[in-house]
Amino acid sequence: MRDNYTFDSEAFLATLAALSSRFEQVVASSALSFDGIDDDAANPIQHPERHGDGIAPACAAPGDAVDAVDATADSDGDADQSFDGRGGVRERMRNSEGKVDARILELAAQLFGGTCWASLIGVASLGFDDAVAETARAFMLQTARCVRRNGLAVWLHGIIADASSAKLLGKPSPMMPMTIRPMSRIQMHRWVSSDAAHRYGSHKQRLEDVDEYRKQAYRLAAYSLLRWGSPVDECNRIASLMLSDPKFGVSMLRQDPNLLLQGVAPDRRVNRALAYLRHLRVQADLYYARAVQRHWDLPQLDPANHTEATASMDRRYLYDAHRLVVSYRALWDREVPKADAVLAEVMRTQEYPRMKLWENPVYLRDVARSLVGASLSADLVEGFEARDVQRFEAGVARLRTVAKMVETMTLLLMPIALSDSHEPKWAQMNRGGYRSRTQAWRLYCDVGADLALIVLGRIDRGDDRYRADAASALMQLDVQAYCEMTIPLFQPQSQDDVAAMDGAVMPDGAGRPDGTVGSDDVVQPEDVAATDDDATAREAIGTSLGEITTVHRAGERERVDVVA
Numbered sequence: 328m329r330d331n332y333t334f335d336s337e338a339f340l341a342t343l344a345a346l347s348s349r350f351e352q353v354v355a356s357s358a359l360s361f362d363g364i365d366d367d368a369a370n371p372i373q374h375p376e377r378h379g380d381g382i383a384p385a386c387a388a389p390g391d392a393v394d395a396v397d398a399t400a401d402s403d404g405d406a407d408q409s410f411d412g413r414g415g416v417r418e419r420m421r422n423s424e425g426k427v428d429a430r431i432l433e434l435a436a437q438l439f440g441g442t443c444w445a446s447l448i449g450v451a452s453l454g455f456d457d458a459v460a461e462t463a464r465a466f467m468l469q470t471a472r473c474v475r476r477n478g479l480a481v482w483l484h485g486i487i488a489d490a491s492s493a494k495l496l497g498k499p500s501p502m503m504p505m506t507i508r509p510m511s512r513i514q515m516h517r518w519v520s521s522d523a524a525h526r527y528g529s530h531k532q533r534l535e536d537v538d539e540y541r542k543q544a545y546r547l548a549a550y551s552l553l554r555w556g557s558p559v560d561e562c563n564r565i566a567s568l569m570l571s572d573p574k575f576g577v578s579m580l581r582q583d584p585n586l587l588l589q590g591v592a593p594d595r596r597v598n599r600a601l602a603y604l605r606h607l608r609v610q611a612d613l614y615y616a617r618a619v620q621r622h623w624d625l626p627q628l629d630p631a632n633h634t635e636a637t638a639s640m641d642r643r644y645l646y647d648a649h650r651l652v653v654s655y656r657a658l659w660d661r662e663v664p665k666a667d668a669v670l671a672e673v674m675r676t677q678e679y680p681r682m683k684l685w686e687n688p689v690y691l692r693d694v695a696r697s698l699v700g701a702s703l704s705a706d707l708v709e710g711f712e713a714r715d716v717q718r719f720e721a722g723v724a725r726l727r728t729v730a731k732m733v734e735t736m737t738l739l740l741m742p743i744a745l746s747d748s749h750e751p752k753w754a755q756m757n758r759g760g761y762r763s764r765t766q767a768w769r770l771y772c773d774v775g776a777d778l779a780l781i782v783l784g785r786i787d788r789g790d791d792r793y794r795a796d797a798a799s800a801l802m803q804l805d806v807q808a809y810c811e812m813t814i815p816l817f818q819p820q821s822q823d824d825v826a827a828m829d830g831a832v833m834p835d836g837a838g839r840p841d842g843t844v845g846s847d848d849v850v851q852p853e854d855v856a857a858t859d860d861d862a863t864a865r866e867a868i869g870t871s872l873g874e875i876t877t878v879h880r881a882g883e884r885e886r887v888d889v890v891a
Contacts, residue, residue, distance in 0.1 A: 334479035335555045346434035347467045353428045357454030440550035441803040442543045446506035458519040480583035483548045490544035493537045499527045503540045508765040545573045553799045559791040570780045571696045596674040603673045607690040636817045637737040640787045648730040651694050654685040655711050666692040697784040699729050700777020742778040749774045775804045788816040
């Protein structure tokens with residue numbers, strides 16, 4: 328495993344320069360108009376249609392390229408809307424032509440993904456307020472200056488540090504964009520033009536906005552790693568940590584040489600926790616290979632719904648989803664330490680607890696997040712830890728809903744259905760209040776991040792570059808782009824690829840260890856009865872075992888407990 332990575336800061340700066348130039352052109356040509364200043368505010372939008380650099384209709388879908396200003400979403404809901412082939416709603420944007428510039432949307436999405444910083448650029452480009460435009464202009468200028476001087480990692484770390492400070496202090500930061508939530512134009516004007524504390528909204532709004540600001544800072548870092556980072560496999564791994572365990576992801580981000588020069592050092596103890604997680608994943612891969620060999624509780628797949636291209640990952644997904652619920656229920660009345668407490672002890676002592684795999688809270692939480700993402704698994708994991716029956720059952724129901732999608736349409740197509748099921752009904756929502764809009768938008772963005780985490784951790788088709796691009800598209804909620812890059816994966820594979828993947832080892836290397844298990848501690852291939860139908864499972868055990876034993880120190884082997 329490599330311990331370093333790099334960002335393509337030059338490509339980032341070139342794209343930012345193109346965005347800044349286009350922004351100035353559009354703002355200069357936009358007629359400033361304050362007609363309808365109390366109209367409804369920025370609603371999230373989807374990518375414009377990709378047909379050149381001209382002006383394109385903006386599409387209403389949150390968490391995508393930008394938040395833009397409503398047309399006239401009055402109480403009768405008579406905004407100018409049309410539906411595209413994907414079921415998304417196109418909202419007519421208000422500026423001199425009622426349009427949003429397509430090139431700005433495209434460039435902002437490339438740079439900032441589906442975050443509030445991309446939204447800021449799009450809203451400001453409409454030219455309805457000089458102060459808003461100046462805020463966006465200053466943000467782009469400061470970003471370019473910081474990245475040019477110190478690199479992309481330093482800029483990202485600065486945003487994360489600011490968001491973390493705001494969360495700690497419980498009050499908004501001046502760096503927090505106004506597009507952190509939908510608001511009216513008059514509210515935007517007050518946000519950037521007033522010094523009064525109430526410009527940030529009520530106390531409850533401020534706390535919610537600060538929490539969302541930190542979440543989006545982590546997502547921006549994850550997206551930047553996927554979009555601009557190399558090597559791809561290492562950046563995919565760090566991006567997964569940013570989405571699932573941000574404190575670990577930030578520590579890995581601090582390996583950047585420019586951050587080290589500034590005195591920002593990673594927490595070396597984090598490597599112990601990450602090694603333990605990889606150790607558990609390898610144990611799980613070996614146990615699953617043995618389950619395939621002996622036909623232990625394997626789900627039955629309908630050949631009509633699962634082709635050769637997806638059967639292996641679909642079966643593993645459904646197997647883990649079933650075992651996860653069964654394990655949590657079996658542990659309900661037992662005293663089980665929390666996952667964070669176990670990891671803290673590992674980081675402190677470097678000693679691995681001897682627990683059965685499916686009774687280990689660290690592994691159970693890791694599996695839950697890989698199945699439905701960090702946000703959607705929160706009810707399941709936290710409900711179990713608090714023994715909150717209602718919340719736990721809500722998490723179980725959510726997991727079963729997603730598993731049913733995988734069972735009926737494969738893991739590759741599940742993100743399309745899950746994203747569609749959580750997309751708000753924009754025409755109906757625009758007739759409601761801003762609080763309902765904010766909740767719907769943020770939930771939709773959470774789903775996009777969760778889907779990206781699932782792709783990075785569960786998809787075993789394609790290569791690392793595919794997983795990075797697919798996860799980036801899902802974080803932008805650009806389902807069309809995800810479809811375009813995923814459909815080719817349904818083509819038949821070669822026999823070598825099939826044999827390599829039947830062991831169900833995780834695609835990003837997460838299931839491969841840095842050091843925790845030895846050949847004397849795990850089931851040996853010759854100890855497992857082979858059949859002609861399951862020869863690939865035997866091969867998977869042998870391959871995994873060879874990878875494990877070659878990288879472990881002999882003194883660590885006695886600590887391993889490969890028991891499920």
